Amino acid sequence: MKKFHPECMEKTPCPLCCAEEEFLLHKFGDFCVVQCKKCNFVHLNPRLKEEYSIDFYKASDYFNDYDGNYFGYESQKRALKKTFKNLINKLKKNTLIGPRLLEIGVAYGFFLSEARPYFSYIAGTDYSQEALDKAKNYANELWLGGLDDIPEKIEAFDLIVLIGVLEHVYKPLEFLEKCKNSLKEEGNILISVPKFNSIWYKILRDKWPSFKIPEHIHYFTKDHLEEFSKEANLKIIKIFYHPHYFPFNVILSKLGINLKQKTYLNRIDMPFYDVMLTVVLKKIK
Numbered sequence: 001m002k003k004f005h006p007e008c009m010e011k012t013p014c015p016l017c018c019a020e021e022e023f024l025l026h027k028f029g030d031f032c033v034v035q036c037k038k039c040n041f042v043h044l045n046p047r048l049k050e051e052y053s054i055d056f057y058k059a060s061d062y063f064n065d066y067d068g069n070y071f072g073y074e075s076q077k078r079a080l081k082k083t084f085k086n087l088i089n090k091l092k093k094n095t096l097i098g099p100r101l102l103e104i105g106v107a108y109g110f111f112l113s114e115a116r117p118y119f120s121y122i123a124g125t126d127y128s129q130e131a132l133d134k135a136k137n138y139a140n141e142l143w144l145g146g147l148d149d150i151p152e153k154i155e156a157f158d159l160i161v162l163i164g165v166l167e168h169v170y171k172p173l174e175f176l177e178k179c180k181n182s183l184k185e186e187g188n189i190l191i192s193v194p195k196f197n198s199i200w201y202k203i204l205r206d207k208w209p210s211f212k213i214p215e216h217i218h219y220f221t222k223d224h225l226e227e228f229s230k231e232a233n234l235k236i237i238k239i240f241y242h243p244h245y246f247p248f249n250v251i252l253s254k255l256g257i258n259l260k261q262k263t264y265l266n267r268i269d270m271p272f273y274d275v276m277l278t279v280v281l282k283k284i285k
């Protein structure tokens with residue numbers, strides 16, 4: 001675990017209910033994953049201050065170390081695209097596809113590349129310029145930065161997508177409210193976060209791969225995500241149960257078995273369920 005200067009760290013009350021009392025669940029170096037005694041929400045405390053974590057996302061090598069080892073984001077391209085294709089089929093089946101799409105945190109544009117045929121206007125953001133360069137073929141407009149860097153006068157969107165984003169966000173409530181302001185009245189927000197109370201967490205405990213420290217600061221269950229949404233005047237209208245694909249060699253590496261990059265096993269993607277909690281939200285009227 002990387003060491004950080006104490007001045008880069010901060011303590012925080014519960015981001016959901018503001019209570020101060022907490023249980024320690026796991027310790028990773030100087031960072032603790034804690035559970036609020038009042039509302040049970042799980043978060044990182046202490047955590048890195050926001051300005052230092054944003055430096056992480058701006059770094060050109062952020063996606064190269066995507067999986068905490070030598071499997072970069074690019075090497076998981078095919079598996080991720082399969083995952084996203086499946087997700088888009090679910091959106092299509094539920095008639096949640098509208099003409100204008102916004103994705104916050106586009107990474108290399110793997111989701112956008114699958115979404116491209118179904119939307120007439122696609123926009124997105126990312127903190128990494130390198131990521132935007134890779135994603136640029138799949139979008140009409142991309143902005144460097146986050147939600148605050150979207151031009152104010154932009155027309156509202158039919159669908160806003162946050163995949164693997166909310167667990168990084170320091171003020172989830174404010175963030176959801178801002179998303180809502182960029183959403184059409186009848187629009188939808190798709191949120192996908194690592195599922196905290198999943199079978200994988202229960203089995204793997206502190207080896208759970210979604211303990212990506214120090215970047216993942218919030219760990220959502222469906223109930224807690226619902227509470228944040230309600231506070232932001234949004235409601236969950238749909239939960240998607242969908243597979244998340246991983247290349248076989250990534251799974252082996254998690255078990256401590258490292259194969260050479262170029263074996264035929266590299267070409268096999270395995271579907272796992274209960275990895276992500278994926279929901280669709282609508283404005284409460």
Ligand SMILES: [Zn+2]
Pocket residue numbers: 014015016017018019036037038039040041
């Ligand atoms: Zn709480």
